[in-house]
Amino acid sequence: MAILIGIQLIVIVLFSLLGWAIRVKKNYGLISGFVTRSKTEQAELIKNGYPQKTGSLLIYTAVGMLILLPLAFTSFSFVTELQFGFMLVFLMGGFIYLSKYEVSSKRKRSYWISSTLFVVIVGFVSVLTYLGYEKYELIVKDESFEVTGLYGEVWKFENVDKVELMEDMPEVTWKINGFGLSTMAKGEFKVKGYGKSLLFLHKEAPYVYIRVNDQHLFLNGGNPGETKEWYDELSKSID
Template sequence: MWGLLVVQLIVIFIFLILGWAVRRKGGYFLISGFASRPKEEQETLIKNGYPQKIGGLLIITAIGMLILLPLLFTTFKYAIEIQYGFMIVVLMGGLIYLSKYEIPKKRKRSYFINISIFIVVIGGVLGLSYFSYQGYELVTKEETFEITGMYGDEWGYKEISSIELMDNLPEVTVRTNGVGLPTLSKGHFKVTGYGSSLLFIQKDFSPYIYIEMKDKKIFINDKDPDQTRLWYHQLKEKKK
């Protein structure tokens, strides 16, 4: 949680500094592509207030993210999604709106580019969220067991060193390559006392299965405690 807080504060600080430098100190070169434009275009844009408004947009985004920051300290599960969703919508929507201050001959092109980027970004985020929230199953076979879905794989029972059913999940400290959502963790994480581990976890749904293998550690559970226990007993039986 503290790591997320630090990242959020760094992003907010960067937006504030960039916004202040552009709006108050005339650091228009900080705007992508501005410095490479012809002098006449630069002067027209400054006269229209385009770069100054870009700076203002960055400041507004930072202030909005700062106002939403306390959500991290509440029980609200979607605080991160709300904050980054706000950032994307305000920034991309703001850039579309500010296209009206472009020089006339490039205005339509600016609208087209910014709207296209907005659609691609929102589509990508929604698509990633959809696949991230997709479930998984533990399937026991004759010689192997499989965990389906993103980050899943298939392993032989002979690779298993031990299997344990836990009432409490050890502290998960760092995500190294995975999906960390308010209700779900999938992928590779650092776990206190266990090191690098592969997680398939529905948060706050005890119990949890811990599978230790020669070169891998896996934590998995289901929202239904009875299903988790069934997986555990199936693995224990196959491991014999």
């Protein structure tokens, strides 16, 4: 959580400084593509207020994220998703709005490009978030077990070296390829003392650790009771 808060603070400071430099100090060259415009277009953009409003948009985005930041110190479970969801929607929606201050000859094209990007990016992020939160299941068969969903696999019991029920999860130090969400971790992560590991975790103890094919696997269910049932099923199958 401390790392996520640090990242959010860096983004807030960065947006604030960029917005201040553009809006107050008139460093319009910080706006992507501005310096490559003709002098005539630059003058029209400044007259329309495009660069000034771009700076204001960045400042307002930073203020909104700062207002939401205290939620990180509450029991609210989806702080990160709310913070960056607000940033994405507000910022990209703002650029659609800024299209009306473009030079007249490029206004319509700018609107359609901004709108299309908004739909594509928000849609892509929404699908990824859905897949990240998609429920996974442990299915125990006669000779193997399977974890369903994204990053799921099938493992044979004959390759299982160890199954252990843990009350404390080892420190997860880095995400390699996966989803590190507020209430769930899914995918490949670096775990202290274990190295590269495959995680299917809700942020609630206990946890089942499995070593199979020299691979480290950590998983748990949606509640402690389900996790203990999974552990019992796996333990019986490898005895």
